Amino acid sequence: xxxxxxxxxxxxxxxxxxxxxxxxxxxxxxxxxxxxPKATVWGILIVVGLIKGFGIAAFFMHLKDEHKWFNITFMxxxxxxxxxxWGIGLSNPEGVTGLPSWCTPDWSYAxxx
Amino acid sequence: xxxxxxxVANSTWMRAVMMAGMILTVxxxxxxxxxxxxxxxxxxxWEDEHHHYEDAKEEWSxxxxxxSDHSDPxxxxxxxxxxxxxxxxxxxxxxxxxxxxxxxxxxxxxxFIGLGxxxxxxxxxxxDHHDDHHDEHEHHGSASPIIFAFGIMVFLWGxxxxxxxxxxxxxxxxxxxxxxxxxxxxxxxxxxxxxxNWWFEDLPFIGHGEQIATSxxxxxxxxxxxxxxIFIMSEIMxxxxxxxSYLRMRTEWCTKWALDDGGFAGCRTTSDLExxxxxxxxxxxxxxxxxxxxxxxxxxLLPGGINTFALIIxxxxxxxxxxxxxxxxxxxxxxxMGKLMPTRKAAVRNYLIAxxxxxxxxxxxxxxxxxxxVAEGFTIGTVQGSIFYIATGxxxxxxxxxxxxxxxxxxxxxxxxxxxxxxxxxxxxxxYWHFVDLAWVVIFPAFYLY
Numbered sequence: 001x002x003x004x005x006x007x008x009x010x011x012x013x014x015x016x017x018x019x020x021x022x023x024x025x026x027x028x029x030x031x032x033x034x035x036x037p038k039a040t041v042w043g044i045l046i047v048v049g050l051i052k053g054f055g056i057a058a059f060f061m062h063l064k065d066e067h068k069w070f071n072i073t074f075m076x077x078x079x080x081x082x083x084x085x086w087g088i089g090l091s092n093p094e095g096v097t098g099l100p101s102w103c104t105p106d107w108s109y110a111x112x113x
Numbered sequence: 114x115x116x117x118x119x120x121v122a123n124s125t126w127m128r129a130v131m132m133a134g135m136i137l138t139v140x141x142x143x144x145x146x147x148x149x150x151x152x153x154x155x156x157x158x159w160e161d162e163h164h165h166y167e168d169a170k171e172e173w174s175x176x177x178x179x180x181s182d183h184s185d186p187x188x189x190x191x192x193x194x195x196x197x198x199x200x201x202x203x204x205x206x207x208x209x210x211x212x213x214x215x216x217x218x219x220x221x222x223x224x225f226i227g228l229g230x231x232x233x234x235x236x237x238x239x240x241d242h243h244d245d246h247h248d249e250h251e252h253h254g255s256a257s258p259i260i261f262a263f264g265i266m267v268f269l270w271g272x273x274x275x276x277x278x279x280x281x282x283x284x285x286x287x288x289x290x291x292x293x294x295x296x297x298x299x300x301x302x303x304x305x306x307x308x309x310n311w312w313f314e315d316l317p318f319i320g321h322g323e324q325i326a327t328s329x330x331x332x333x334x335x336x337x338x339x340x341x342x343i344f345i346m347s348e349i350m351x352x353x354x355x356x357x358s359y360l361r362m363r364t365e366w367c368t369k370w371a372l373d374d375g376g377f378a379g380c381r382t383t384s385d386l387e388x389x390x391x392x393x394x395x396x397x398x399x400x401x402x403x404x405x406x407x408x409x410x411x412x413x414l415l416p417g418g419i420n421t422f423a424l425i426i427x428x429x430x431x432x433x434x435x436x437x438x439x440x441x442x443x444x445x446x447x448x449x450m451g452k453l454m455p456t457r458k459a460a461v462r463n464y465l466i467a468x469x470x471x472x473x474x475x476x477x478x479x480x481x482x483x484x485x486x487v488a489e490g491f492t493i494g495t496v497q498g499s500i501f502y503i504a505t506g507x508x509x510x511x512x513x514x515x516x517x518x519x520x521x522x523x524x525x526x527x528x529x530x531x532x533x534x535x536x537x538x539x540x541x542x543x544x545y546w547h548f549v550d551l552a553w554v555v556i557f558p559a560f561y562l563y
């Protein structure tokens with residue numbers, strides 16, 4: 001466990017907790033300020049979600065100090081998550097034309113006669 | 114698990130029954146104060162506001178020159194009265210649902226810890242039949258998870274009838290026989306017995322005889338830990354299914370968010386709007402009142418926001434419980450905290466109690482928020498409502514299951530105690546609890562903010 005590493009007299013768990021609280025305030029704040037463009041808010045929500053997810057998994061769940069097989073066990077299902085998200089891109093109405101060509105199939109067989 | 118149950122006095126288990134009594138008392142007091150006393154006052158306010166609204170509506174229909182003119186002062190007065198009535202209704206719901214949920218949680222906690230304690234206190238002492246050649250460090254499997262799974266199966270078998278019977282208890286127009294509760298209640302009893310037996314086996318565990326994996330790739334690791342990580346792996350898949358199906362549908366819905374972002378074919382005006390939960394909850398959402406103002410504001414987002422902080426803080430308190438349990442050189446803090454936590458045992462127990470309270474707060478606020486959404490018209494009958502309630506409900510169920518386990522950890526911390534030898538009970542439960550926090554980190558922005 002990494003609780004022995006200290007910064008300003010506090011352990012890594014405390015600072016992880018502070019970071020999680022700060023970023024939660026940040027994401028709620030991003031939604032409150034209605035002037036921010038939606039694409040920017042969307043980006044903020046994803047980046048903040050990734051940072052918070054990393055903080056919880058790496059430090060609170062101790063994955064940072066575990067051997068690689070625990071990390072692989074944790075990461076394995078995310079392959080399917082990524083596949084499902086990719087599937088959303090393929091099947092939503094904007095996906096055919098709105099996503100880059102490398103992640104969309106050639107739909108011409110279905111749209112052209 | 115290596116517990117035998119023969120090192121714990123039956124009187125220790127009777128403390129669980131006392132604990133159940135204390136919890137039930139807190140629940141009844143909470144219900145009486147919030148769900149009855151305050152809620153009754155709020156109900157009167159709601160009735161008053163309803164009469165004001167009825168008067169304003171009459172004045173408007175009798176006095177307005179053009180009923181379609183939304184700038185008419187009488188129309189504005191009517192809508193303001195309506196908003197005040199809605200606010201009073203939601204305020205009433207807040208206290209009523211909070212009180213009822215406290216009573217429900219206390220009842221559930223008391224059932225598990227009280228019945229479990231009573232059953233275990235009633236068991237004959239295992240020492241009477243103890244085999245002297247039996248190695249106390251020898252580990253053996255437990256049948257409790259299998260009995261528990263059987264209980265769940267029986268419960269689900271009777272669930273459709275159980276739901277109808279429960280509806281009949283609340284609604285005079287639904288008819289049902291009391292016997293329809295039978296199968297599910299039997300299932301619940303089997304679950305309680307299985308859980309109490311599970312606790313009976315675990316309580317004496319003081320760190321000896323943990324089963325160790327003997328083959329690659331987890332050679333040398335605790336089998337319980339490996340099993341838990343594989344369980345978490347399957348849980349990620351469950352939540353990924355909810356999340357991906359939500360996003361798949363969400364990208365196709367004509368939401369306020371999509372409109373603000375420029376819209377798409379078939380999504381150009383507010384008449385095309387499809388309302389999601391976030392349209393009711395976040396500031397500037399698509400759900401508007403009669404004056405054209407968004408109903409979402411600071412207060413509608415507050416329960417979800419508090420819940421997010423509650424889960425993060427609870428993740429930290431359980432880490433503190435683990436850290437304290439593992440620290441053989443622990444010293445009591447000075448000042449007020451020192452009075453709260455005079456010993457290591459008390460500190461671990463109190464950190465766990467804090468986690469339990471924060472998790473319970475999450476459930477209370479979650480149901481308060483649901484009641485507001487349903488009152489505003491966002492029900493499970495729509496596709497948007499269905500995915501919201503199923504995803505957040507599945508998460509809430511995970512929180513509730515975690516709280517029942519935490520209840521036992523509090524009991525163990527208060528009786529046997531946790532130290533550097535047996536702290537893995539907190540550590541492995543903590544992994545589950547952090548996962549529940551992790552799932553919320555995804556659900557909150559996706560369902561509440563987006």
